[in-house]
Amino acid sequence: MVITAALVVVALAVVLGARWLRTLEGVQEFIATYDGHASQPATAPAGMPWWLGWQHFFNMFLIVLIIRTGLQVRTERKPPGYWTARKDSFFSPKGNTPKKVSLSQWLHQSLDVLWVLNGIIFVVLLFATGHWMRIVPTSWDVFPNMVSGAIQYASLDWPTENGWVHYNALQVVAYxxxxxxxxxxxxxxxxxxxTWWPERAEKLTKAYPVEWARAVHFPVMLYFVAFTIVHVFLVFFTGALANLNHMYTSRDVVDWWGLVIFLVSLVVIAAAWFLTQPMFTTPIAARTGKISK
Structure with a gap:
């Protein structure tokens, strides 16, 4: 309760501060010069192709389950069971002694494989189609436009959006x-x-201590959670129907189909969330390794 009240006070102070800044003539001139949209190449494609919509769904589907299972790995004191990979299998490369891990970690790693595969396909298509130009900063004016966009968002007088053609500077940098x-x-x-880490690579293990990895992995997870929350919030408060059609139907129109597909996708994610319980995942895990208590 105290934390919530403190966050509300901070948010209110930010909004009032940004609104006061926008009364200053210098800030008004700055926003007029930098409207929040950084330069992008003239050849940058417009719109969102069908593959980007599917990639968006798959990524959301997987990242939700990955965050859930990652938190389970981090917090569970007594796992529902353990899994040991078969020797010299995909999860236990040649030269490694098969490691015994919790069922939650097995599921987490399995989802990670799908997420990485989806990410590789996404990056390949991104560069093959030129859509990389929409999310990679290509001009130094991205920095003043980020400042301008931040002031506009904070003041609740948001920059004009047309994500079908051109993301604003904050979106570009965030993506x-x-x-x-x-x-x-x-x-x-x-x-x-x-379980993939090569246990016999002593020099590599010494150069990259596991403590360093843990110090990075959890904060990165928090970043994904924060990004998702802000992303969903802005999707709904900057023109939900248009934004959802962009992402889920690859159309620059305002109708209800994007929202309908989005809601169906939430049902699919909820069903997958339910099916990640040990009673459903254990038989699958048993096909790839040994299950024990």
Whole structure:
């Protein structure tokens, strides 16, 4: 209760401060010069192709389950069971002694494989189609436009949005950070304490202590949670129907189909959440390794 009240007070102070800043002539001129949209190449494609909509769904589906299972791995004191990989199998590379891990970690790693595969496909398509130009900063004016966008958002007088054609500077940097910084950090830190880590690579293990990986992995997870919350909030409060159609139907229209598909996707995620219980995952895990108590 105290934390909630403190957050409300801080948020109110930020809004009032930003509104006061916008009364200053210099700030008004700054926002007029930098409207919040950084320059992007003239050849940058517009719109959202069908594959991007599917990638968006798969990524949301997987990241929700990955965060859930990651928190289970971190907090559970008595796992419902343990899993040991078969020797020289996918989860236990040649040269490693099969490791015994909780069922939660097995599920977490299995989901990670799908998430990484989805990410590779996404990055390949991103560069093959030129859509990388929409989420990679290509001009130094991204920095003043980020400041301008932050002031506009904080004052609740938000910058004009047309994500179908051009993301604003804050969106560009957020998407770039998520795809090209946060995701690789999650992979590089997670693999350090996974069953894939080469146990005989003594020099590599010494150069990359597991404590370093743990110090990175959890904060990166918190970043994904914060990004998701802010992303969903802005999707709904900056034109929900148009934004959801962009993401889920690849159309620049305002109707209800995007919302309908989004709601169906939530049902699918909720069903998957339910099916990640040990009674459902244990038989699958048993096909890839040994189950024990």
């Amino acid at each position: 770039f950070t998520t795809v090209f910084i946060a995701a690789p950090l999650a992979i590089l830190s997670g693999i350090r304490f996974s």
